[in-house]
Every structure is written in structure tokens, then in C-alpha cells.
Amino acid sequence: MARPYSVHEAKAKLSEILRKVKQGRSVTISERGREIARIIPIAPERSLAARLDQLRREGVIVPASGSRDAIRPIVRRRGALRRFLASRG
Secondary structure, X not given: OXXXXXXXXXXXXXXXXXXXXXXXXXEEEEEOOEEEEEEXXXXXOXXXXXXXXXXXXXXXXXXXXXXXXXXXXXXXXXXXXXXXHHHHO
């Protein structure tokens, strides 16, 4: 790992630091010999489809099985929603 930049150096060499970050490297800033910050590159934005595919691969989400017709309403009396909202309000 490269040596950290002091706060003073970081202020003076900001362009150099940003150039390194653009190349994919992370840069550490130190104050009085103690590391206090790390500048890292931002990951490029991915499309919604790519993010969903990754979540599926990781098992965070699973594709729905069956059809929506299998979902039945809980309340069958007409006007139940209106009565519920009126009671809240």
C-alpha cells in the first residue's frame, strides 16, 4: 500500500490524488501520523436489471412462483376499505 498523504500534502496535491482515484486506486489521508480518511473510487452505476440479477444470484430476492390469481383478498365485504379509512380519520 502506498504511503498516506498528510493533510497538508493532500491540500497541495489534490489533482494528483484525484488522478490516482480515477485510475481505481484508493488514497489515504493522515494527520500527525494517524490515518483519518480514505478516498476511494465510486463504483459505476449499474442498470436496474443488472442490480436485480445480482440480488437474485446472492439469494437476497427470489423470483415469484405461481400467478397473481392465487392471491385472494382478505376482506370480502363491500366497502371494507372505505370503512377502515374512515375509522382512521
